[in-house]
Amino acid sequence: MLSERISLLNPSPTLALTAKVAELRKYGEDIISFGAGEPDFGTPGPICEAGIQAIRDGHTRYTASAGIPELRSAIADKLVKENGVTVAPEQVIVSAGAKQSVFNALMTLCNPGDEVILIAPYWMTYRDQIALAEATPVVVQTAVETGYVPSLDDLRAAISPKTKAIIINSPSNPSGAVLPREKLKEIAALAIRHGFHVVSDEIYEKLTYGAEHISIASLGSEIAERTVTINGVSKAFAMTGWRIGYAAASLPIAKGMSALQDQVTSNPASISQYAALAALKMPFEPVRAMVEEFECRRELILGELAKIPEVRCAKPGGAFYVFPDVRAHLSGRTDLELAAYLLEEHKVACVPGSVFEGDGHLRLTYALDRHQIVEGVRRISEGLQSLT
Ligand SMILES: Cc1ncc(COP(=O)(O)O)c(C=O)c1O
Structure with missing residues (x-):
C-alpha cells in the first residue's frame, strides 16, 4: 500500500526512546535518561523577545x-x-x-x-x-x-x-x-x-x-x-x-x-x-556559559565512566555526547538488548550504538544536570557489573 520509499525508512530510535521514557515516567518510574539530543537550557531571553516582537510587528x-x-x-x-x-x-x-x-x-x-x-x-x-x-x-x-x-x-x-x-x-x-x-x-x-x-x-x-x-x-x-x-x-x-x-x-x-x-x-x-x-x-556570553557548563559535565561523565571496569571511552572534543565502548560487557547480547535491559532493570535510558552503526557502544548525552549524570552512570555501572 505504501511507497517503497517510505518502507525504507526506520522509525527514529531516539524519538522512540524518548516516548518509552515518557511512558515509564507516567507510571511513576524514576528514570534517568541519557537519550536526549538537545541542550537542557532555555532559549536565551533576548532571542525569545525577538520572536515575540516579530509577532507584534506582524511578521506572520x-x-x-x-x-x-x-x-x-x-x-x-x-x-x-x-x-x-x-x-x-x-x-x-x-x-x-x-x-x-x-x-x-x-x-x-x-x-x-x-x-x-x-x-x-x-x-x-x-x-x-x-x-x-x-x-x-x-x-x-x-x-x-x-x-x-x-x-x-x-x-x-x-x-x-x-x-x-x-x-x-x-x-x-x-x-x-x-x-x-x-x-x-x-x-x-x-x-x-x-x-x-x-x-x-x-x-x-x-x-x-x-x-x-x-x-x-x-x-x-x-x-x-x-x-x-x-x-x-x-x-x-x-x-x-x-x-x-x-x-x-x-x-x-x-x-x-x-x-x-x-x-x-x-x-x-x-x-x-x-x-x-x-x-x-547577540553577544556570545550566554552561549559561552552553556558551553562551559557542558565542558564541566563532560569531565564529570568521563570520570564516572572511567570507574567502570572494561568500559572504554574516547574523550570527545565537542557536541554533548560520550560514546563508551561496552563490548566487554555484552556477553552475547546486542547493544540493543543491553540498552533495553538497562532501561527495564536499572531505570537508565541510553541509545544503543548500533543505531549509529557503532555496534557495542552506548550513546549518552550529558545535556542533563550533574546529579543525574552521577546517578545515571552509577545505575549503568550497577547494571553492567551485575551481568558479568
Ligand atoms: C548531527 C546532527 N545534525 C543535524 C541535527 C538536526 O538539527 P536541527 O534541529 O537544526 O534540525 C542533529 C540533531 O540531533 C544532529 O545531531
Missing part, C-alpha cells in the same frame, strides 16, 4: 522561500567572519532545521544509484535521507582507538566512480569527535581529485572544548565550490523547537536546494527567522 506571513534577506545576509556574514567561508547571501538557504538542510542537499546532489560516503558512527538520519534520495550509503568505519577519525586508506577504499558526496559531521553526533585540520585537508584533496561533493554538517560547531572547529569550505576555493556547509541555531542557542537551520553552497547548488524547498515546505517559520537573526547578532 509567508517570507521568501529561502529566508528573509536580513537573515541570509547575517548568515553569510557569520560564515565569512567566524568560519572563513566566503559566501554571498544568495548562496544561503534557510530551512526548518539543519535536518531539512541536509535533506535538501542530498536531494539536490544525488541521482538514483549514486554513492554517498558516511563515516561511522554517524547520525542515523543521514542513512534514511540518502535512501530517500535513492542513493546508496558507503560506510567507512572508525574506532575508539583512533578517536573515531577515519584513516586515509579507508576513505580512499570507499571511493568509486559512483561517489557523489561524503557527509562529514564535526563535531560528531554520536562520538563527539572533531576532525583535525589535516584530516579535513585529506578529505578535501580526495573530493577535488575524484570530483565529489562534501556535505559538512557543522551543527555542533559552537560546542567544542579546546578542539578547533574548522569548516572544510574554508580550505580553498576549489573545495568551497564542492561543499555544502550546513549549520543552524538549534544546538548553539538552545533553539531546537524553533526549527531554523541553513545551508551555504555554490550558486547552482543553492538554487537547486531553493527550488526543492519552494515545492516542499516554502519558508521556515517567519517568527523563528527573526529570532534566529537576533541569535546571530
Whole structure:
C-alpha cells in the first residue's frame, strides 16, 4: 500500500526512546535518561523577545522561500567572519532545521544509484535521507582507538566512480569527535581529485572544548565550490523547537536546494527567522556559559565512566555526547538488548550504538544536570557489573 520509499525508512530510535521514557515516567518510574539530543537550557531571553516582537510587528506571513534577506545576509556574514567561508547571501538557504538542510542537499546532489560516503558512527538520519534520495550509503568505519577519525586508506577504499558526496559531521553526533585540520585537508584533496561533493554538517560547531572547529569550505576555493556547509541555531542557542537551520553552497547548488524547498515546505517559520537573526547578532556570553557548563559535565561523565571496569571511552572534543565502548560487557547480547535491559532493570535510558552503526557502544548525552549524570552512570555501572 505504501511507497517503497517510505518502507525504507526506520522509525527514529531516539524519538522512540524518548516516548518509552515518557511512558515509564507516567507510571511513576524514576528514570534517568541519557537519550536526549538537545541542550537542557532555555532559549536565551533576548532571542525569545525577538520572536515575540516579530509577532507584534506582524511578521506572520509567508517570507521568501529561502529566508528573509536580513537573515541570509547575517548568515553569510557569520560564515565569512567566524568560519572563513566566503559566501554571498544568495548562496544561503534557510530551512526548518539543519535536518531539512541536509535533506535538501542530498536531494539536490544525488541521482538514483549514486554513492554517498558516511563515516561511522554517524547520525542515523543521514542513512534514511540518502535512501530517500535513492542513493546508496558507503560506510567507512572508525574506532575508539583512533578517536573515531577515519584513516586515509579507508576513505580512499570507499571511493568509486559512483561517489557523489561524503557527509562529514564535526563535531560528531554520536562520538563527539572533531576532525583535525589535516584530516579535513585529506578529505578535501580526495573530493577535488575524484570530483565529489562534501556535505559538512557543522551543527555542533559552537560546542567544542579546546578542539578547533574548522569548516572544510574554508580550505580553498576549489573545495568551497564542492561543499555544502550546513549549520543552524538549534544546538548553539538552545533553539531546537524553533526549527531554523541553513545551508551555504555554490550558486547552482543553492538554487537547486531553493527550488526543492519552494515545492516542499516554502519558508521556515517567519517568527523563528527573526529570532534566529537576533541569535546571530547577540553577544556570545550566554552561549559561552552553556558551553562551559557542558565542558564541566563532560569531565564529570568521563570520570564516572572511567570507574567502570572494561568500559572504554574516547574523550570527545565537542557536541554533548560520550560514546563508551561496552563490548566487554555484552556477553552475547546486542547493544540493543543491553540498552533495553538497562532501561527495564536499572531505570537508565541510553541509545544503543548500533543505531549509529557503532555496534557495542552506548550513546549518552550529558545535556542533563550533574546529579543525574552521577546517578545515571552509577545505575549503568550497577547494571553492567551485575551481568558479568
Ligand atoms: C548531527 C546532527 N545534525 C543535524 C541535527 C538536526 O538539527 P536541527 O534541529 O537544526 O534540525 C542533529 C540533531 O540531533 C544532529 O545531531
